[in-house]
Amino acid sequence: MTPAARLQAAIDVLAAIDAGASTAERALAAWGRASRYAGARDRAAVSDLVYQALRRWRSQAWRAGGEGPRAAILGGAAEAGEDVATLFAGLRHGPSPLTDAERTALTAARPAPAPVRLDYPDWLDAPLRESLGPCFEASMAALRDRAPVDLRVNALKATVAEARAALAAEGVETTPVDVAPGALRAAPGAPVARTRAFAEGLVELQDAASQAAAALADARAGETVLDFCAGAGGKALALAAAMGGRGRVFAHDAEPRRMRDLPGRAARAGARVETLDAAGLEALRGACDLVFVDAPCSGSGSWRRDPLGKWRLTPSRLAALAALQAEILRSAAQRLRPGGRLAYATCSVLTEETDAPVAAAFGDAARTVASLTLTPADGADGFSCRILQVAPSP
Numbered sequence: 001m002t003p004a005a006r007l008q009a010a011i012d013v014l015a016a017i018d019a020g021a022s023t024a025e026r027a028l029a030a031w032g033r034a035s036r037y038a039g040a041r042d043r044a045a046v047s048d049l050v051y052q053a054l055r056r057w058r059s060q061a062w063r064a065g066g067e068g069p070r071a072a073i074l075g076g077a078a079e080a081g082e083d084v085a086t087l088f089a090g091l092r093h094g095p096s097p098l099t100d101a102e103r104t105a106l107t108a109a110r111p112a113p114a115p116v117r118l119d120y121p122d123w124l125d126a127p128l129r130e131s132l133g134p135c136f137e138a139s140m141a142a143l144r145d146r147a148p149v150d151l152r153v154n155a156l157k158a159t160v161a162e163a164r165a166a167l168a169a170e171g172v173e174t175t176p177v178d179v180a181p182g183a184l185r186a187a188p189g190a191p192v193a194r195t196r197a198f199a200e201g202l203v204e205l206q207d208a209a210s211q212a213a214a215a216l217a218d219a220r221a222g223e224t225v226l227d228f229c230a231g232a233g234g235k236a237l238a239l240a241a242a243m244g245g246r247g248r249v250f251a252h253d254a255e256p257r258r259m260r261d262l263p264g265r266a267a268r269a270g271a272r273v274e275t276l277d278a279a280g281l282e283a284l285r286g287a288c289d290l291v292f293v294d295a296p297c298s299g300s301g302s303w304r305r306d307p308l309g310k311w312r313l314t315p316s317r318l319a320a321l322a323a324l325q326a327e328i329l330r331s332a333a334q335r336l337r338p339g340g341r342l343a344y345a346t347c348s349v350l351t352e353e354t355d356a357p358v359a360a361a362f363g364d365a366a367r368t369v370a371s372l373t374l375t376p377a378d379g380a381d382g383f384s385c386r387i388l389q390v391a392p393s394p
Contacts, residue, residue: 001093004086004087004093007077007094009035011095014054018069028043049076053076054308055119055144058112059117060074063105065104074098118137118144120310123315146188149187150177150211150380151203153202154270156244166202177380184203193205204237206234209378209380210235210238213294213385216371216372216385218341225290226250226284226288227251227273236250236273248274286335289337293342297348300347300353323360327361329342329344329358344357344386347382349376366388
């Protein structure tokens with residue numbers, strides 16, 4: 001594919017997303033199935049264009065003087081210093097020629113308001129500023145860039161030094177990440193999942209902020225631990241490693257299909273994680289030393305990984321998430337033994353999801369014994385975690 005054809009393909013994928021495709025990943029997959037002529041490099045290039053446009057939708061479109069997919073891609077090409085007059089010239093399979101209005105917009109100096117310049121919906125301006133405080137500008141700027149590739153060294157199989165050496169032997173250089181012990185960072189696009197170190201379970205792909213939250217929970221050898229909203233099981237595996245393989249780790253998710261790869265991941269990691277259905281979850285009532293709740297949320301702290309999320313979030317959706325989080329917390333607390341610890345985490349930077357659900361769920365009956373707040377300005381995803389001790393219900 002020519003550079004111009006890649007741009008048009010990205011415009012087409014973005015148009016499918018704009019028309020209601022459920023995720024960017026599915027829209028790209030549909031385009032790939034319909035475009036057998038596209039090679040691996042073409043697919044990667046189109047994917048990069050799509051995700052960068054979603055991360056910077058408003059600012060790139062503003063630069064081109066428009067609002068839709070074409071404007072977002074045109075503005076991005078101009079921002080990257082590309083020869084847009086050549087790329088947007090009506091070439092075969094490429095975008096149609098520039099309009100007079102686009103030419104004018106590309107050369108005009110127009111200061112953009114903050115929600116445009118930093119790429120977020122207008123209605124979130126006040127909530128984001130209030131939640132992020134002095135970290136607002138740096139955090140929102142960080143969310144406009146591609147996420148790093150972070151790894152968790154699996155202490156059940158390797159030390160940090162051993163894992164770094166194994167990865168380096170296969171051409172993947174890493175550096176430690178300060179926010180979590182055992183966290184490493186590789187260059188964007190590094191083929192970590194194709195390395196022997198990954199296949200043998202020395203490392204797992206996991207953002208450093210997520211690792212820091214798991215570390216804060218302080219899972220201890222011999223404990224009974226439940227990952228209540230397990231998803232793919234990354235936290236369950238981190239908790240099992242922290243326990244040194246001694247104790248019991250359970251994983252549950254309201255949608256069990258999300259855990260389908262967890263048994264294989266656990267086997268690769270040398271960890272034992274038991275997945276639970278609803279009946280198994282009920283059997284743990286009052287039995288757990290630690291229940292970890294990584295609740296469904298807006299994902300506002302990780303929008304650079306799922307940038308479509310910020311454009312589809314609405315005030316009503318945010319309120320519904322906060323209510324769901326409070327409901328999940330109440331249910332999770334029922335699995336704690338007296339004196340047990342409840343870890344509440346979200347990859348959100350909004351206080352509507354980090355503070356309010358705890359108050360709604362427990363009022364004054366919960367006491368925070370440890371807490372962690374990371375923003376994208378800290379060099380990882382935005383993440384909140386607090387460790388609670390909840391007084392038994394009368």
